[in-house]
Amino acid sequence: MSGNSFGTLYCVTSFGESHGPAYGGVVDGCPPGLALSADDIQKELDRRKPGSSRHVTQRRESDAVEILSGVYEGRTTGTAIGFIVRNEDSRSKDYAAIAEKFRPGHADYTYWQKYGIRDARGGGRASARETVVRVAAGAIAKKWLRERYGVTVRGYLAQLGAQKISFKSWDSVDANPFFSPDPAVVPQLEKFDADIAWAMMSINAVKGVEIGAGFESIVQKGSEHGDEMTPQGFVSNNNGGVLGGISTGQAVTVSIALKPTSSIRLPRRTINTRGEAVTIETTGRHDPCVGIRATPIAEAMLACILMDHALRHRAQCAEVTLPTKLEKPRKIN
Amino acid sequence: MSGNSFGTLYCVTSFGESHGPAYGGVVDGCPPGLALSADDIQKELDRRKPGSSRHVTQRRESDAVEILSGVYEGRTTGTAIGFIVRNEDSRSKDYAAIAEKFRPGHADYTYWQKYGIRDARGGGRASARETVVRVAAGAIAKKWLRERYGVTVRGYLAQLGAQKISFKSWDSVDANPFFSPDPAVVPQLEKFDADIAWAMMSINAVKGVEIGAGFESIVQKGSEHGDEMTPQGFVSNNNGGVLGGISTGQAVTVSIALKPTSSIRLPRRTINTRGEAVTIETTGRHDPCVGIRATPIAEAMLACILMDHALRHRAQCAEVTLPTKLEKPRKIN
Amino acid sequence: MSGNSFGTLYCVTSFGESHGPAYGGVVDGCPPGLALSADDIQKELDRRKPGSSRHVTQRRESDAVEILSGVYEGRTTGTAIGFIVRNEDSRSKDYAAIAEKFRPGHADYTYWQKYGIRDARGGGRASARETVVRVAAGAIAKKWLRERYGVTVRGYLAQLGAQKISFKSWDSVDANPFFSPDPAVVPQLEKFDADIAWAMMSINAVKGVEIGAGFESIVQKGSEHGDEMTPQGFVSNNNGGVLGGISTGQAVTVSIALKPTSSIRLPRRTINTRGEAVTIETTGRHDPCVGIRATPIAEAMLACILMDHALRHRAQCAEVTLPTKLEKPRKIN
């Protein structure tokens, strides 16, 4: 598997740099017959657009997705879905001042060390803009999960700097943990937690991943952490919906930590490509907070992993029937 | 790639259940010519053995690794290395009382739901004993990394329940972040953080993974988080040695959170395989704290991922030469 | 994917050398609930045993397969199936005379060039004995295909040297193309022909692979080659049951060409490890004709590929229903 691909059966491959001609991706393995249009993808892409309310803004051409294959007369055909999003309005000149310097906390240093060459404009491959491909692939996964299994994947911003934001209800946010009304699909997905961790940590700027109680588990006693079961369901959800790498049927709860942006205007110490000490200030236009835009990206990655595992599960376990019909393994209140 | 394999070039496949005949693994892709004996692996396996000081205990046969292929006259041949560790002394009868019940917080419920069948003895596939395969594969990776690049992978226990344990020095512990005296290898490994996250979260009982400042990054300002560089090296290491998925050359620092064991003697509410409400007490012999034994396992997983990336890097970037020789990109004091 | 593994969902990993302690393999992805015993595998292994009728011979211990995991109370559990076959009776001393010489037409030269080290005893990794792992994995696939879909995989020896052997009926041979009574499974498997070609060519000694008319296609006209269809079925099967990489529902017909054994007693010119001209005669015990034993191996590989594709197909296309029920797409007459 190449470095820019993930997924076994729902396999996503991405390419593109922030100031090159286009970003693009290939989704291989989507079941045939799913109704799919560019608009289905565009809606999710618009949720991650900087500096705009997604319902009123005039779309700039540079943000429009084009589907190149895998869809015929409005339905997926089962062949690979290729798509691109052109880059325009990129103002490469903004980057001339930092072309030979490394931004503290930014990947331009590591790309240069690894490859001996780098595209100094914008973040190159490490730009937050790379996430357009993940969000597009996630949009397809979300649609299939919803239509096939009634599963919803939702995220919300729980903390901004030191400021914790209390969760009220899904009605109060437009983005928010996944929840399945269909107990037939969720309690099944093996190595699910490891793949979630990979998917989340592969998002640029993510430095931590927790499932369920996460780091809080350290101070819990065994009698406190292990989620008791009753015929009506689970009493708690410290395991975040995953035990032994297999989903339990409860809501799968995942938390991620994002580092602050490295493209800031304050002068900072760094070196240049000749190894000399210099100071750097980043101009260009960048997000003040990547966290605000990260929600649809995290949702997309979780949706892709979930879809991949759902396909793998039905491949291996199509004949499994349980001797007893259990109640839905949900959390009770 | 199958569910029980990981790694692209240093590829580890594992099999075995806690109360079946044996655990075993296949390491495919190890370079030829590495001096390797069963003892090299056994030393690492002994570090994770429950209930014994590893230097004095008589080894029970059940813990002995046997190498079946890939080594000839004391050196690896480049072909697949197969090995097994037999299970003995398993006392399956201890499990009769819980054969039809699910332990709260344990994967026996999810395995049963997914596959419609489970090996009720011990933890089956989800047993902590499955980690013998990872530790064995990690032992080979650690040896190659040390001999080829002078890289050491070390871990330590930083918190036990609510008790934080301050780190004094590597001399004071016998297990401890990886550190490379060779700047040629580390600043190179792409998607490294995502693969670390996968590897750690794939360990049973791990519920959280952090790289560098991790969840602490949330409350850091950009000017505080981004690690400044000087010609002498990095000033701090909030990024934990990874930027944009590529290692920086600093020490790679990873933290993991382990949940408490689910096999406890206190009676707890659960259901049985017929969906009825029952209580459960787990007897059998189990670790009071998985955290104590987790250090060599986490080290092994990090070593395997590091070796895989080192091999992938030299495949793709063998011709890269930097125009300027930079100082070693280490943290300065 | 490592070099010693194949398959996406029914994934087979093999290890072992002909004169090391054991051969072994891991089958990952087998559906749970399949009745499976060591005998099911042993029967297929015995079909490839040299120098014996498989029904009467006393088994030597060295040929006995041991299942180490993935089976509980006689049924597969869905976890990885590990197994080994110990090597005994290996007479390494037979090889002393050729330890530093390369057999013409044998892989000992290429292994030595690639890895700088080789196990001179027997064929090492390139021995025909490596096929025990493939045959064992194929035995499991054949059983599942037969029980789940009624599919049989059969081969026969069609030519021995210049001697063509006419096929009479499956009754007259005990091994023979695969044939499905269930039209629901076969017309579905994409990239099927490429994976068959890989599987067959990966068998040591195979130098050619054909599907359907194969090389005969070159001299056929388009109007002659393309298999006409009627409501009763296909009129011919020049395509060998595969069109555009997808199986048609007809019998899948595959032919392979095996080179003669390279371990022969006639003196031949070669070089030694110091590059000097020498002559070589191979003693040891070897098959006069690998073709005779190749049938169960080819069957096993085809069964593994078929099972992998059947699992992948139901993952992606579980919801496909055709608007029209076609007649069984078999060859008529």
Add this chain to the structure above:
Amino acid sequence: MSGNSFGTLYCVTSFGESHGPAYGGVVDGCPPGLALSADDIQKELDRRKPGSSRHVTQRRESDAVEILSGVYEGRTTGTAIGFIVRNEDSRSKDYAAIAEKFRPGHADYTYWQKYGIRDARGGGRASARETVVRVAAGAIAKKWLRERYGVTVRGYLAQLGAQKISFKSWDSVDANPFFSPDPAVVPQLEKFDADIAWAMMSINAVKGVEIGAGFESIVQKGSEHGDEMTPQGFVSNNNGGVLGGISTGQAVTVSIALKPTSSIRLPRRTINTRGEAVTIETTGRHDPCVGIRATPIAEAMLACILMDHALRHRAQCAEVTLPTKLEKPRKIN
């Protein structure tokens, strides 16, 4: 690995249908620093263009490749190389007459059976036009192999229908087996033959693959087939440059058999999507002989596989040094 990808380190993913907006691909794993322009790829694409001499024709826009990522200032950066080739001039109306019928010998029947949906225009995914992606990826591989190792990959048309075409010299053809002046690279590539077989058989229309003597091996004696070695080199090349899956250093010789085109004007018997007996004549514009255009496609696939194995070899075996310097293992005469 998804169905539309191949290669472990030099990984090619393709998408596109013959009458959709575009074909495209992603090449992941190309080393950084390779000089690369659209023209390098275009030259190879033009070699496979139907109905034109490649040096004089005005290029129609529909055949022009556009590189979207992975190249900066004329050199590869080590990140994924995405590219597209737009489809224009497709005349979908030509296909109206056959929209509900299946062409004998064509994959439109199998795609429809597998996915329950198909793009009836042109060949859809099974069109010969899909090979533009392979040829583009092969162009990059050929350039790297030539610049890094001096390796050339060349093919020629050896038989057209019953007409055998004798090979005179590489000077007399513009396309022609691969040949390495650098003995350091070739004798090293494991599972090489199986991957070649996969790559060739994955080309639409290919029904047979041979390496070296191929099917001719069946009638050869062991003393005749095994290639003798002298200090000056190999005496013959029946093994086609591959032993035990590892290349020997001789020229690697591969033959493929192509079936005739299934899109012919003669009326033939078939069924329609309702299962009724009908006759079919294919209009539209199609190649009279796919064999003529197949040479650059086969070259491209061999180049991709060779590059993938060269990268994998140097990952695993970078430290291998042979105790004796052997003469170049070429065929003598």
